[in-house]
Amino acid sequence: MSSSQINPPPRLLMGPGPINADPRVLRAMSAQLVGQYDPAMTGYMNEVMELYRGVFKTSNEATFLVDGTSRAGIEAALISLIEPGAKVLVPIFGRFGHLLKEIAVRAGAEVAVREKTWGQVFTPEEIEQAIIEERPALLALVQGDTSTTMNQPLEDIGEICQRHGVLFYTDVTASLAGNEFSADEWKIDAVTAGLQKCLGGPSGSAPISLSDRAVDAIRSRRHVEAGIADGTAGRGTRIASNYFDLAMIMDYWAPQRLNHHTEATSMLYGARECARLLLDEGLDAAVARHELHGRAMLAGVQGLGLEVFGDITHKMNNVVAVDIPAGVDGDAVRSAMLADYGIEIGTSFGPLHGKVWRIGTMGYNARKDAVMITLAALEQVLRAGGAEVRPGGGTGAAAEIYQDHAGSQAQQPGEVPA
Amino acid sequence: MSSSQINPPPRLLMGPGPINADPRVLRAMSAQLVGQYDPAMTGYMNEVMELYRGVFKTSNEATFLVDGTSRAGIEAALISLIEPGAKVLVPIFGRFGHLLKEIAVRAGAEVAVREKTWGQVFTPEEIEQAIIEERPALLALVQGDTSTTMNQPLEDIGEICQRHGVLFYTDVTASLAGNEFSADEWKIDAVTAGLQKCLGGPSGSAPISLSDRAVDAIRSRRHVEAGIADGTAGRGTRIASNYFDLAMIMDYWAPQRLNHHTEATSMLYGARECARLLLDEGLDAAVARHELHGRAMLAGVQGLGLEVFGDITHKMNNVVAVDIPAGVDGDAVRSAMLADYGIEIGTSFGPLHGKVWRIGTMGYNARKDAVMITLAALEQVLRAGGAEVRPGGGTGAAAEIYQDHAGSQAQQPGEVPA
CATH class of the missing domain: 3.40.640.10 (Type I PLP-dependent aspartate aminotransferase-like (Major domain))
Known part of the structure; x- marks a missing residue:
């Protein structure tokens, strides 16, 4: 070979x-x-x-x-x-x-x-x-x-x-x-x-x-x-x-x-x-960062009109499970995200197999640009796959989270770095 | 911290x-x-x-x-x-x-x-x-x-x-x-x-x-x-x-x-x-390389006047166990090699603990310069440690191996790359 x-x-x-x-x-x-x-x-x-x-x-x-x-x-x-x-x-x-x-x-x-x-x-x-x-x-x-x-x-x-x-x-x-x-x-x-x-x-x-x-x-x-x-x-x-x-x-x-x-x-x-x-970032700051970007991703997928799986009051900050809409081929969406946009989102195991995608915002990828680009791509792929999505609904909802956060940061400078 | x-x-x-x-x-x-x-x-x-x-x-x-x-x-x-x-x-x-x-x-x-x-x-x-x-x-x-x-x-x-x-x-x-x-x-x-x-x-x-x-x-x-x-x-x-x-x-x-x-x-x-x-080098060529540099290291330590442990007809190409001469502090020699020359040689376990050093010539370090510099440093450290060593005996013996090899290579071009 x-x-x-x-x-x-x-x-x-x-x-x-x-x-x-x-x-x-x-x-x-x-x-x-x-x-x-x-x-x-x-x-x-x-x-x-x-x-x-x-x-x-x-x-x-x-x-x-x-x-x-x-x-x-x-x-x-x-x-x-x-x-x-x-x-x-x-x-x-x-x-x-x-x-x-x-x-x-x-x-x-x-x-x-x-x-x-x-x-x-x-x-x-x-x-x-x-x-x-x-x-x-x-x-x-x-x-x-x-x-x-x-x-x-x-x-x-x-x-x-x-x-x-x-x-x-x-x-x-x-x-x-x-x-x-x-x-x-x-x-x-x-x-x-x-x-x-x-x-x-x-x-x-x-x-x-x-x-x-x-x-x-x-x-x-x-x-x-x-x-x-x-x-x-x-x-x-x-x-x-x-x-x-x-x-x-x-x-x-x-x-x-x-x-x-x-x-x-x-x-x-x-x-x-x-x-x-x-430790340079600070553990509390890292958790707050994951909370912020996780919240933005959650708002984003909901803003697209998608449903979220599980008891979200106990959801990890760093990952969300998104119900695959009826009539949408979950694997085809993941393949298109990867092939056409270079973005990987996750499949699922066991009882959730074929029912949800799992989208993470973690570590180096718990970042605003990573959240925004993922939501932008997901909107396009879902639409191409025949799903009803709100145009701009994902990035718009995430942007609101970031704006609110920036506002609260302005009031309490330095508390939770974005 | x-x-x-x-x-x-x-x-x-x-x-x-x-x-x-x-x-x-x-x-x-x-x-x-x-x-x-x-x-x-x-x-x-x-x-x-x-x-x-x-x-x-x-x-x-x-x-x-x-x-x-x-x-x-x-x-x-x-x-x-x-x-x-x-x-x-x-x-x-x-x-x-x-x-x-x-x-x-x-x-x-x-x-x-x-x-x-x-x-x-x-x-x-x-x-x-x-x-x-x-x-x-x-x-x-x-x-x-x-x-x-x-x-x-x-x-x-x-x-x-x-x-x-x-x-x-x-x-x-x-x-x-x-x-x-x-x-x-x-x-x-x-x-x-x-x-x-x-x-x-x-x-x-x-x-x-x-x-x-x-x-x-x-x-x-x-x-x-x-x-x-x-x-x-x-x-x-x-x-x-x-x-x-x-x-x-x-x-x-x-x-x-x-x-x-x-x-x-x-x-x-x-x-x-x-x-x-x-595989780019070729498996046979890699083994031949280890054989050559292992043979040079063996000749080198013997050339310094050191004894070698074990049945050397069954020695691995890539490592040699060298008897620590009587009166020489084996750990002090290893420490001086590391601290003063930046070269690590090995200690031993079990029945050989304190009796031999183990010197490897393997992988990326199965190279002529690595062999020569190790022998040169070892001569200096042994002498400073009170051992009797032949001046130039290590590098000289190794150099002879390399010369013989180059000669045989000249006769049979391409057979065993050095």
Whole structure:
């Protein structure tokens, strides 16, 4: 075969993620490598730990990266936290709840689930009731589930878990940096993420943070590899994965630097830059930016005359699910958006397959021009596809949001940068 | 904390890997992202499959990437191939044999091992005898083990495995592209690698190839995620990992593109460029290049008066283990090489810890100038550290190798490019 130099077509990625990486992240990733134990490298690792403490709003010492996609972070957390046979409660409100369940099952857990109709979230009372009924060792709960666009409120759940002696894991891949999150304040024991949503990086590195309670649970199962054994005897039920053994990965990120994998240096450079950009902007400012552009996109699609799926009071800031109008070929619209306008919007899974498009405004693409151009293109494509749309209704409604915002900014200068 | 723009110190990485990435690979990785199901992206995925068929010398349809470091590839292969309770034979001749054993144990295998003193390899007869004694379902064997620098001959092992009905897995992370490898000719059922050695890329993506026999074994355990289930019932003992479930990952890389993880796009761009550069050079030419520069480095360290560890007739082309002379502080030498000359050479693990340095000549750094500058610096650092070294003995011996090679090239033009 012949293959040529990489030259991807220019795309504006307005789906549920991955989205366009911030060019500054890609530039950081093009830096040359250093050795695994080079003082420069271990220095970068320590910086990454501190940066992600800021991102997760935590003082957890055990804050680092798992080398793989966001799904790798989920599996590392669950397989390391779950003793085979332990009870795990998974409240499911979308595809990624099913994923947590399936990973927990493979980790040997006895899994109890509660399910919400797609488009809804759980109340704290429902979760507490389920905890009382199931007496799990671990609660595993997604924050933002892109399959439904819902954002599960978490702020009261950690306190409930602590009261019942339950460890609390959450996956914030889709929501982090676009929606409020506060690991320590919300008493979260384990949290994992990815770079490819609101953090503005490529998939392939999974930031993770673990509370002392979680670390204790994991360290009670620590075993050192035979080839580099230090004489410490293994304890507890051995974690079923070597690659995802967080006890070993923590030893690698700790001052003893006990060899595990070879750190994915370029991805670490990228993860570092994602966090740096986010903390430079300010976490609250980043969330406000996602709220603004998400609100503009929501107003825009409604302004076009489209209906929106789900309980939008609990919608993530960074993605909206739009009902595909009757008589419109959803895949043909997506294809035309991509082929004719270079804009990607998302399809859907499971019960929503063929029923909604998912349109994201996240990370580098949570910007006014990205929102406006997407709405302008969508209007044209829908009209060409035979749908009734209000001429200028999308961009007009979004523009109003931006004008109102600029007005409120003028009154309260500097509060929420656009 | 304050952190600044990434700016790693310039290093010449002459350890056992990671080594400096080829700048062309880093440039490829700086390309902007496209969506997960963009025709451009699925086109790149198909190209990657075809490129790595070339790299592994195979016609295996199931040739793709696992999103993680080389260790992720190992674990994906073993956890997907090993049914819990199955017998696995691991001949161990260094640290990475221990790693295969430990991953196989965590995958629930009954593991039988044979061990060689570090610095030796197995004969085919020894492996056949062990197969007869143990009757394993799977043989798991490292090709090049950087911990000892040994290169296990594999060419006769596949035929033995087929004769005894044993699946044959090998890890070629350290050896691929620097030493001969031929998946189909050698009848290998599963092989995994990484980018950070002779392929000249960063750690973080693990190329893999599976024979039809291996694919059948894995597909017999296929289960589809509940959130995206297609009505197909699961079969066999479910693979204990979701992330490393090769049955699911194959469905993602196959025309049906069934969603699994979000492909690590930047790493895929990098992996693609590694393979492109290698196939442009020609696999045989790349191996010859590693042989030449490895031979020059070997002659060079011997020319300095240093002793070399292990059975060097079975040494990998791309790395040499050098005995630390009596009275010399090995870590101080490595520190001075790094701090004063910007050159990294490697330390060692396990029984060789504190006894040898490991010096690599691999990938982008399998070059004459890299060899010469390393030998020149090593002479200075050893002398300053109190060792007796022959002035000019290292660079002189290496230069002789290059002169002889240039002479033989002049006689047989174009045979082995320097």
